Amino acid sequence: MDYEDILIALKSGNVPKNGTRDLCMGREKEVEEFERLLDKVDNDERAIVKFVNGEFGAGKSFFLKVVEEMAFEKNFVVSWITLSNDIPFNKIDVVYKNIAKNLKCKTGTSLDHIIDRWITGLKMMAFEESSNPQKQNEIVRENLYADLAETRLHANSFAIAIENYNRLMNEEDYQTAAYVKAWLRGDSNIPFTEKRKFGVKGDVTKENAINFLEALSIFVKSIGYAGLLVLIDEAEFIMNLHTKKLRDIAYNYIRDIYDNCNLGKFQNTLFLFAGTPELFENDKKGIPTYEALDDRLKNVLNTDLADMRKPIFDLKGFSEADLKEIAGKLTIMHEEAYKWNASDKINPILDDVVAIHVENAGLTGGKVTPRTFIRSFISILDTVQQNQSFFKKSSDILEIFREQENSAKDLNFDEIDEFDDDW
Structure with missing residues (x-):
């Protein structure tokens, strides 16, 4: 571990690239709870939404980095996005594209890497079962189809595209195969003639983006990962959206994700939103302006006693x-x-x-x-x-x-x- 790099990052007010877990002091209860939640997501196939509330400088992004390091150790796929003008939460299709774009696992980065690593594993297993190339391809197709069974239930086109990606790679049509992965990441600039080659129509839109996100979460579990962790930093940016209508759309998408997790539509996924007290308390632009979400998140007990199982937990200052x-x-x-x-x-x-x-x-x-x-x-x-x-x-x-x-x-x-x- 390079202590100088860590010290320089901390002095600059930035989160170090590595080593945050060792530096996470005064947060023992929070770390213990997220250890438990990650295990629950993995072992019980649960989907959970949590919120981190803290003032500027309280360590929200630092804590997200700690959870990310914990997730990598437990073999999760992780995506970290920071809300901004370029990634506004009222545009859920843009949010999906950035989640897919920022996927990482402990062996590498990108959705491309995850898909290719999985298919390579299937090919290695097929090679051990048969020396006949034709039979090997058949075994890969069968196992690939089986692994995608549950993904298909949430977004059939997602599964079809991956199946055709494998076929196109075998046919050495690398250009169209590249289009497949771009389409899975949410790229909407793919010609219709190319999409027809891998059996899909349309693009990721605001109407189907949550279904694609559900399919993505199920896909990463089905190919051997512990689950999907989605970190959403600076969620208070939602309050910067210019109209109440846009803010309500953003808060409603959070409510949709929250409800879908509780209803079992998402599986093996942990969403962690980080925001300032303004987001959770401001009655002009914050979550309290959207009753359907506020009712689900607000604290029903008027006490300062710690409860890590609430939807929102507070990062207090240091003792x-x-x-x-x-x-x-x-x-x-x-x-x-x-x-x-x-x-x-x-x-x-x-x-x-x-x-x-x-x-x-x-x-x-x-x-x-x-x-x-x-x-x-x-x-x-x-x-x-x-x-x-x-x-x-x-x-x-x-x-x-x-x-x-x-x-x-x-x-x-x-x-x-x-x-x-x-x-």
Whole structure:
């Protein structure tokens, strides 16, 4: 694991590409619950929808990355999309296209890779059963047809296209085979004459996109994966849609997915939406404006006690103990990355650093957000490591830190980052 890359990403306010599970502290209950949910999706063929609620900088994207790493370890196929002008949730066909486009598994990326890897596996099994090429092709077709049986029930054209993809590859018609995979990904710019060659009509539309998504989720399970994880970040973008009608369409698609999961139309799928409190609480543009969805998600108990089994769970700010644990981990990583003794310099002032953060957060009525603390603490480590001769005693470090905190309060990093919430 490259600790320097991780530290640079964290200091920049970004989610590291790898290693988030090891850094996920203060979220033990949440991690434990998602371990359970992923196992339930895999073993019980369940489909589940969950929502993460957290302020900017609370670690929503970071937590999604943790769940992604957990899912890869359990052999899930994962797709991560971030809602934006280019991916608005009121256009469910566009959402499907981006989910299909962003598919990943632990062995590679793309729907193309997943399909080709599966068919290659079928061919290897056929090769072991027979030395006759004609018989091998027959065995592959039979097994392929059997694996697609349940997929066919949700989107028959999806299954037909994959069957014909195998045929076209055997016939060495690679151009049309490429069109098949593009069509499965939702590409609508494929000539009718080409679609006719692989037995389909039409395209992925807003009317059939959820059926295609259901078929995709069943397909990945049927070919040997544990299931499908769909991560939907920055769901609060729905509130930026210009009219109530567009927002209602988006919220209704979420309701459709939520209900279809509960009714068993989706299988082996976990949807995880991440959004800010505004999405869940704003009565002008948020979910409360769409009663059919709000009734399904709102908390029926008025209590602050934790309940990880609610549709929505909150990512709270860090406690003092959480901050000390994270600081200790970051100090060790920094020592490894830059080959110096950070502990001797930092540990004597650690309690004071944490206390200042807790005090500053208390002035605004909240807890310390992960991003705020981590960026600040790594800045201390970087500065001290590069200027060790300047810091003769621990109080010198604390003085620099206080100056940094005063500057940060004047600049208000959280307001600057509000519209680029990588965490």
